[in-house]
Amino acid sequence: MQAKIETVKTLLDALPFIREFRKEIVVIKYGGSAQTSPQLKEKFAEDILLMYLVGIKPVIVHGGGKKITDMLDALKIDTQFIDGQRVTTKETMRIVEMILSGEINKEIVSLLNSHGAKAIGISGKDAHFISARAKDFSKWGLTGNITNVKAEVISNLIKENFVPVIAPIAAGEEMGHPGYNINADLCASYVAKAIGANKIIFLTDTEGVLNNEKQLLSTLTKDEVKLLKDNGTIHGGMVPKVDACLEAIDGGVQKAHIIDGRLEHSMLLELFTSEGVGTQIVK
Numbered sequence: 001m002q003a004k005i006e007t008v009k010t011l012l013d014a015l016p017f018i019r020e021f022r023k024e025i026v027v028i029k030y031g032g033s034a035q036t037s038p039q040l041k042e043k044f045a046e047d048i049l050l051m052y053l054v055g056i057k058p059v060i061v062h063g064g065g066k067k068i069t070d071m072l073d074a075l076k077i078d079t080q081f082i083d084g085q086r087v088t089t090k091e092t093m094r095i096v097e098m099i100l101s102g103e104i105n106k107e108i109v110s111l112l113n114s115h116g117a118k119a120i121g122i123s124g125k126d127a128h129f130i131s132a133r134a135k136d137f138s139k140w141g142l143t144g145n146i147t148n149v150k151a152e153v154i155s156n157l158i159k160e161n162f163v164p165v166i167a168p169i170a171a172g173e174e175m176g177h178p179g180y181n182i183n184a185d186l187c188a189s190y191v192a193k194a195i196g197a198n199k200i201i202f203l204t205d206t207e208g209v210l211n212n213e214k215q216l217l218s219t220l221t222k223d224e225v226k227l228l229k230d231n232g233t234i235h236g237g238m239v240p241k242v243d244a245c246l247e248a249i250d251g252g253v254q255k256a257h258i259i260d261g262r263l264e265h266s267m268l269l270e271l272f273t274s275e276g277v278g279t280q281i282v283k
């Protein structure tokens, strides 16, 4: 009996948070680094389903950088990153699309649907909903910067109770253009801004942003982020992530969090407990 009462208490503890977040849009960036084991993927799906069933509107933007690199390695195609963003040749773009839109997007959609959500997979090419232009073609090739997001495409899906699962690929302007490879963190923040999301959560493979002593920094301001980038404490894949957080909160998203996707149910800990987890970036 005591165990049953504890279960009810746990549910009641979550009540204020469910009340706060019900009907709010939460964008979740599901990084490739957090998509490692089948068990973690299951936990991710359970968390999304719980959010969905209590009335939160989850929108997922996924990455898959590690899988892209593995496939390029297997095909003996060299790849490099500049400032945390992949240099994308035409040949690389084919693999990027194959892995992101083809493999990973469909895998997440199937997983969520098998748990009972109404997930629908799209990339920025669908209904031309994300447009981009080359970041700097001579340096990064077909890596793009987002120029426009047609928010109504996602808003309509949310209204119909779908869970949009977005692959970070944008359409190019000209006919026959192969499209642009978009860093998934930045794609998530642009989507969050455009659809008026209340919160954005980045699931990755570290506890959050760490200092040089590997301690977690639980709250960071814009100025602190700049300092940590300038002195190299924040580097590599963490650079676009903190930039994306700042982009989102400057664009009206109330809260941006970087949390550990390796920790089971980290999203629920962030949403439904007062302590939260990971790093919160504030204005």
Ligand SMILES: Nc1ncnc2c1ncn2[C@@H]1O[C@H](COP(=O)(O)OP(=O)(O)O)[C@@H](O)[C@H]1O
Pocket (backbone or CB within 6 Å): 030, 031, 032, 033, 034, 063, 064, 065, 185, 203, 204, 205, 206, 208, 209, 210, 211, 233, 234, 235, 236, 237, 238, 239
């Ligand atoms: N200050 C920092 N704190 C935590 N991680 C950092 C920091 N600077 C760089 N990183 C790196 O950023 C990585 C997360 O970025 P990335 O590998 O691109 O993840 P994802 O696939 O989730 O986007 C971490 O695994 C870590 O190696």
Ligand SMILES: CC(=O)N[C@@H](CCC(=O)OP(=O)(O)O)C(=O)O
Pocket (backbone or CB within 6 Å): 030, 031, 032, 033, 062, 063, 064, 065, 066, 068, 084, 085, 086, 096, 143, 144, 168, 181, 182, 183, 184, 185, 237
């Ligand atoms: C331009 C650019 O870097 N695009 C990324 C897109 C995938 C991604 O961002 O995946 P993660 O979130 O898992 O890192 C890439 O090609 O790896």
